[in-house]
Amino acid sequence: MSGFIGDWQALVVLVLAGFLPNEIWRMLGLWLGGGIDEGSELLIWVRAVATAILAGVIAQILVLPPGALAGVPWPLRIGSVAIGLLVFLMTRRSILIGVVAGEAVLIAGQWWLG
Template sequence: MTLLQSEMAAILVVIVVGFLPNEIWRVLGVLFGRGLDENSAWMQWVRAVATALLAAVVARLLLVPSGALVALPFLLRVGAVVAGVAGFLLVRRSVLAGVLTAEAVLIAGAWWLGVGN
């Protein structure tokens, strides 16, 4: 098998195994979600569960970090969360702004402390 054929086979495997199984659920969600009332009790419950899951992930990253976050002090992680929330609120409730602000604080703090050098 040539190099091009092996690369194409790898791309095909990624599409079939990784992309299509996820995309099917997204398409079905769009099709079935069109008729839902955004203010219904069901959607309020879904929104509450999604918010609770996000809060749990943030709490876990803050209190029981893994990977590179282990090397950063607790107060720096707390500061990044606070800065992220502030960035979110200051830029018209932009999730992207909040995430980028928190990441900037973590990177600057790690650089300042010399972590990872």
């Protein structure tokens, strides 16, 4: 089993240092935000900020790709973002579906190119 999972100490550190500190804040936000109206000005602003941050991260990764993504050809990166945007607009602005579609195009294109 340890061959499949790898070094179990690294998994423990990942859970303790990466997952739990973030999960505490997520649960606190869920508890505190449970009574907020979804159409309120506050949540509209939060949604707009989250979308802007996501767009900024995508733009940065597109222009200055990190790691293995630097080996992906520029037209494939642009094409995957364009398809993700098109799917986003076609699915009544579903960020999740748009991002998944863009990732699928990127992965399939890189696999096809070999």
